[in-house]
Amino acid sequence: MRRVTYYLSGILLILSLLFGAAGCSSPSASSSPLQPKQRLRLATTTSLYDTGLWGYLEPMFEQKYGVELDIMYTGTGKALEYGRRGDVDIITVHSKTREDQFVSDGYGVKRVPFAYNYFLIVGPEDDPAGLEGLTPEEAFGKLIDTDQGSFISRGDDSGTHSKEKAIWQEIGYDYETVRNAGPWYIEAGIGMGPTLMMASEKQGYTLTDMGTYLTFKFRTDLEVVVDERVLELVPIVIEGEILLNVYSAIIVNPEKASPAKMEMANHLVDFLTSPEIQQLIGDYGTEDYGMQLFIPHAGADPEQD
Amino acid sequence: MDAIWQGLIKALQLIISLDPEVLEISGRSLRISVTSTLLASLICLPLASLVHFNNFPGKRVLVNLTQTFYSIPTVAVGLFVFVLFSRAGPLGGLNLLFTPTVMVIGQMLLITPVLLGLTISALSGVDRPIIDTARSLGATGFQTTLLVLKEARFAVTAAVIMGFGRAISEVGIALIVGGNIRGFTRVITSAISLETSKGDLELAIALGIILMFAALVVNILLNMQQQR
Amino acid sequence: MPLIETADLCQRYGENDILQNVNLKVEQGEVFALIGPTGAGKTSLLRLINLLDLPTSGEIYFDGTSIAGSARPTIELRRRMAFVLQKPVVFNMSVYDNIACGLKWRKENKGDIRGKVDGILEMVALSGYKDRQARTLSGGEMQMIAIARAIVSEPELLLMDEPTANLDPASAAKIEALITDTIHRYNTTIIMSTHDMFQGQRLADRVGVLLNGQIQQSGYWRQVFESPRNEGVATFVGVENIIDGLVASSQDKIVTITVDGSVIEAVSDSAVGVEVCACIRPEDITLAKSKTSSSARNSFAGRITRIVSFGALRRIELDCGFPLVALVTKRSAEEMELDKGKQVYASFKATGVHVISRQGNDPD
Numbered sequence: 001m002r003r004v005t006y007y008l009s010g011i012l013l014i015l016s017l018l019f020g021a022a023g024c025s026s027p028s029a030s031s032s033p034l035q036p037k038q039r040l041r042l043a044t045t046t047s048l049y050d051t052g053l054w055g056y057l058e059p060m061f062e063q064k065y066g067v068e069l070d071i072m073y074t075g076t077g078k079a080l081e082y083g084r085r086g087d088v089d090i091i092t093v094h095s096k097t098r099e100d101q102f103v104s105d106g107y108g109v110k111r112v113p114f115a116y117n118y119f120l121i122v123g124p125e126d127d128p129a130g131l132e133g134l135t136p137e138e139a140f141g142k143l144i145d146t147d148q149g150s151f152i153s154r155g156d157d158s159g160t161h162s163k164e165k166a167i168w169q170e171i172g173y174d175y176e177t178v179r180n181a182g183p184w185y186i187e188a189g190i191g192m193g194p195t196l197m198m199a200s201e202k203q204g205y206t207l208t209d210m211g212t213y214l215t216f217k218f219r220t221d222l223e224v225v226v227d228e229r230v231l232e233l234v235p236i237v238i239e240g241e242i243l244l245n246v247y248s249a250i251i252v253n254p255e256k257a258s259p260a261k262m263e264m265a266n267h268l269v270d271f272l273t274s275p276e277i278q279q280l281i282g283d284y285g286t287e288d289y290g291m292q293l294f295i296p297h298a299g300a301d302p303e304q305d
Numbered sequence: 306m307d308a309i310w311q312g313l314i315k316a317l318q319l320i321i322s323l324d325p326e327v328l329e330i331s332g333r334s335l336r337i338s339v340t341s342t343l344l345a346s347l348i349c350l351p352l353a354s355l356v357h358f359n360n361f362p363g364k365r366v367l368v369n370l371t372q373t374f375y376s377i378p379t380v381a382v383g384l385f386v387f388v389l390f391s392r393a394g395p396l397g398g399l400n401l402l403f404t405p406t407v408m409v410i411g412q413m414l415l416i417t418p419v420l421l422g423l424t425i426s427a428l429s430g431v432d433r434p435i436i437d438t439a440r441s442l443g444a445t446g447f448q449t450t451l452l453v454l455k456e457a458r459f460a461v462t463a464a465v466i467m468g469f470g471r472a473i474s475e476v477g478i479a480l481i482v483g484g485n486i487r488g489f490t491r492v493i494t495s496a497i498s499l500e501t502s503k504g505d506l507e508l509a510i511a512l513g514i515i516l517m518f519a520a521l522v523v524n525i526l527l528n529m530q531q532q533r
Numbered sequence: 534m535p536l537i538e539t540a541d542l543c544q545r546y547g548e549n550d551i552l553q554n555v556n557l558k559v560e561q562g563e564v565f566a567l568i569g570p571t572g573a574g575k576t577s578l579l580r581l582i583n584l585l586d587l588p589t590s591g592e593i594y595f596d597g598t599s600i601a602g603s604a605r606p607t608i609e610l611r612r613r614m615a616f617v618l619q620k621p622v623v624f625n626m627s628v629y630d631n632i633a634c635g636l637k638w639r640k641e642n643k644g645d646i647r648g649k650v651d652g653i654l655e656m657v658a659l660s661g662y663k664d665r666q667a668r669t670l671s672g673g674e675m676q677m678i679a680i681a682r683a684i685v686s687e688p689e690l691l692l693m694d695e696p697t698a699n700l701d702p703a704s705a706a707k708i709e710a711l712i713t714d715t716i717h718r719y720n721t722t723i724i725m726s727t728h729d730m731f732q733g734q735r736l737a738d739r740v741g742v743l744l745n746g747q748i749q750q751s752g753y754w755r756q757v758f759e760s761p762r763n764e765g766v767a768t769f770v771g772v773e774n775i776i777d778g779l780v781a782s783s784q785d786k787i788v789t790i791t792v793d794g795s796v797i798e799a800v801s802d803s804a805v806g807v808e809v810c811a812c813i814r815p816e817d818i819t820l821a822k823s824k825t826s827s828s829a830r831n832s833f834a835g836r837i838t839r840i841v842s843f844g845a846l847r848r849i850e851l852d853c854g855f856p857l858v859a860l861v862t863k864r865s866a867e868e869m870e871l872d873k874g875k876q877v878y879a880s881f882k883a884t885g886v887h888v889i890s891r892q893g894n895d896p897d
Contacts, residue, residue, distance in 0.1 A: 041403060050503065070403060070486040086392030087402050194502035257392060258400065434622045441583050441616035442635035442682065445608055456625050
């Protein structure tokens with residue numbers, strides 16, 4: 001029996017060593033001199049990841065503050081849920097109404113917008129439903145009325161999905177009705193990039209943010225991309241007040257997450273809104289795509305026209 | 306077809322040129338799964354011996370239950386571990402979510418039934434007279450257990466390798482509790498899942514080839530060991 | 534003090550009594566053979582003595598200490614014995630490692646182990662097999678290893694369960710030689726079981742006959758062989774003629790037993806009117822073509838019903854009003870031109886008849 005006790009304590013020891021190691025590398029144990037690198041956890045909307053923006057900014061931030069930035073790639077809905085559970089320290093998302101709710105419920109410290117761009121409806125070049133030139137609201141109305149052409153919805157509770165639902169609501173449709181409207185309405189349940197790929201495969205329409213669309217449409221790194229996989233989708237509806245897409249960062253309430261990381265989370269917000277980085281965000285992708293993916297807009301929501 | 310060929314060629318180039326990202330992700334996958342398999346074995350082998358060598362009410366039920374859990378969906382384990390280790394969960398204070406450690410724990414949970422069940426049946430394969438002889442020659446219970454494990458070593462190793470195979474090929478836990486963080490918790494399977502959805506098939510294919518290669522090596526080792 | 538003593542040992546498995554009230558004493562240095570047919574309970578008794586199983590009731594004393602106790606003293610006590618199972622069992626490792634097992638478990642130092650194992654390997658003439666995988670050996674060699682593995686730890690008590698049962702005659706002979714060697718070299722107390730009573734005779738000082746879970750008789754082999762206590766023992770020790778009868782008269786230890794109208798004379802203490810069995814070994818019966826005046830008190834005419842060849846012997850079955858079996862050599866059978874249906878005269882001495890009281894059939 002004694003041997004068994006020894007044995008089990010041995011396993012516990014190994015496990016605790018592992019736990020210990022993890023503890024050291026996590027910011028909660030940042031006071032430990034052995035492992036100085038803090039880890040900051042960020043959950044981001046897929047569009048900021050698929051465009052490569054975070055991949056571009058991450059090393060700069062990490063170098064500047066000597067921190068490991070752990071980036072979780074997920075939809076806005078899941079990012080908010082991670083925040084509510086306190087599993088991440090900071091989130092970057094794009095769904096104003098839900099963000100305000102998140103902050104007023106006490107899960108987030110404050111909401112800091114740092115960039116925006118526009119959503120657009122993309123679809124196959126031949127535009128089977130004839131949506132070109134319509135407003136987003138008219139386009140959605142025509143889609144559901146005429147049953148021409150399919151629509152691929154993110155269906156994942158993301159910011160883009162929220163926006164889509166907002167448009168349906170705007171034209172007086174209950175979302176449940178839309179979901180069950182017919183086989184033309186497809187819920188993908190995946191990130192923005194994959195949804196675009198799916199829409200391209202199925203030659204359907206979808207609502208996308210400008211950044212992700214441009215990234216996937218004009219990936220110029222031909223070393224890697226095989227021609228056949230270039231997105232066969234073109235912008236169909238690009239104008240409309242409702243298509244404004246604001247990205248903001250929210251520090252998760254440190255009482256929910258980790259108080260020790262509050263400072264670093266603040267650093268990240270300062271970083272995103274610093275003139276230097278704002279400039280970089282504004283320039284990001286312009287060389288490759290010939291146009292801005294994100295319009296820097298630190299601190300406040302852009303005025304709607 | 307052309308796309309597949311080109312993808313395959315580029316993937317092979319990635320592997321042959323020892324692309325740092327491919328190496329890093331593969332190395333991490335191996336590290337995490339080897340760790341979880343070893344730790345799970347350290348727990349399951351003695352536990353299986355305890356179950357095998359002792360009679361207690363509910364033993365059959367336990368063994369049947371174990372077998373039921375052989376094919377437990379990885380996402381179910383992932384969800385369970387997520388709820389457990391999320392900061393709002395009972396073990397949230399450990400601050401382990403989205404770390405390799407919690408992936409190890411998740412994989413341990415995932416492969417425990419397989420390891421336990423297969424080890425128990427491996428031990429059952431050892432003839433009763435072997436055990437009697439060991440005891441009659443003055444082996445203590447512990448020494449007898451070691452001997453029986455040794456006698457069943459091929460089947461036990463097979464169980465461990467099965468466990469490893471299941472650990473390294475799972476994606477549910479890696480995504481849900483690992484978070485697929487680049488450079489920290491991204492492993493072969495979660496990377497394949499991400500890269501495929503992003504359309505970067507080359508990296509996905511390269512990693513897929515490595516995963517299959519790992520499976521092949523493991524199987525060859527198993528065969529070699531069993532032929533000895 | 535006996536090394537092993539059992540008191541009213543009982544073993545029940547489900548509804549079946551495997552062992553009933555076994556009382557056995559084996560002295561230090563003695564070689565004791567448990568003989569009995571398959572299924573008599575020999576293995577169960579050995580397992581109880583080796584503490585592999587616990588008895589349903591009763592006591593076992595090892596060197597004066599009761600050993601049906603808790604787990605802790607069990608291992609210490611068990612390490613003073615060794616048990617060789619009926620089926621040759623080797624572990625899946627080298628011959629050397631197999632033999633070294635018990636010593637390693639006793640945590641003896643490496644040098645000692647090496648010396649002892651090498652010594653034993655030499656004794657069993659398997660030194661050349663030291664590094665062979667034990668599983669690749671023949672059955673006889675495996676049993677050799679099993680015995681070597683048991684005796685290398687120099688047990689005070691060596692238990693062996695039918696050590697030659699599954700082996701070819703040549704291997705069996707080798708094993709017997711090894712056992713004899715062990716007896717001479719180590720002066721170990723041995724309890725072995727066998728269904729071969731002649732093996733018991735060859736190897737053991739004393740034998741115990743185990744039938745249906747009970748020790749029917751124990752004693753020196755000659756005693757058991759010549760004076761079986763009851764019909765069961767008599768049958769097992771090879772008495773083929775067991776004839777039921779009634780004691781009709783008794784005078785100066787000479788009794789007459791009436792059997793289906795015939796009268797058999799025998800030497801016995803039995804009283805008149807007692808129901809008895811007359812036991813006559815077939816080799817004690819002589820056959821003749823005509824009625825001769827031999828010194829044998831009993832002589833019966835009988836017809837041959839069957840002849841069975843037995844190597845150099847012929848087993849002749851007769852009908853003399855009661856069935857009788859005789860053994861003759863092949864040569865005399867040919868000389869007498871024995872054949873089925875022929876009439877012959879069977880005669881045997883009164884001292885060749887062992888009389889067992891049928892009332893006194895209880896074992897002790």
